[in-house]
Amino acid sequence: xxxxxxxxxxxxxxxxxxxxxxxxxxxxxxxxxxxxxxxxxxxxxxxxxxxxxxxxxxxxxxxxxxxxxxxxxx
Numbered sequence: 001x002x003x004x005x006x007x008x009x010x011x012x013x014x015x016x017x018x019x020x021x022x023x024x025x026x027x028x029x030x031x032x033x034x035x036x037x038x039x040x041x042x043x044x045x046x047x048x049x050x051x052x053x054x055x056x057x058x059x060x061x062x063x064x065x066x067x068x069x070x071x072x073x074x
Contacts, residue, residue, distance in 0.1 A: 008040060009038040009039060010038065010039065010040075011037070011038055012036070012037055012038070012042075012045040013034060014034070014035045014045075014048075014049035014052060014053070015033075015034050015035075016032065016033055016034075016049070016052065017030060017032045018053075035049070035052050037052075
């Protein structure tokens with residue numbers, strides 16, 4: 001089953017871990033997610049993984065900062 005729309009693309013997996021920081025209190029929690037996606041090559045997949053990680057940052061009711069962890073894997 002070859003789909004011509006995705007020929008030449010490979011599957012990639014990115015594991016992203018965020019440190020949930022609360023201003024004035026420090027580290028509150030860790031969040032982790034695994035993403036599967038297709039890309040043409042390693043460099044474009046790496047850029048996509050960075051964009052996914054940045055897009056996963058969100059604030060809650062309190063002032064929080066989500067910091068990508070250096071142990072995130074691509």
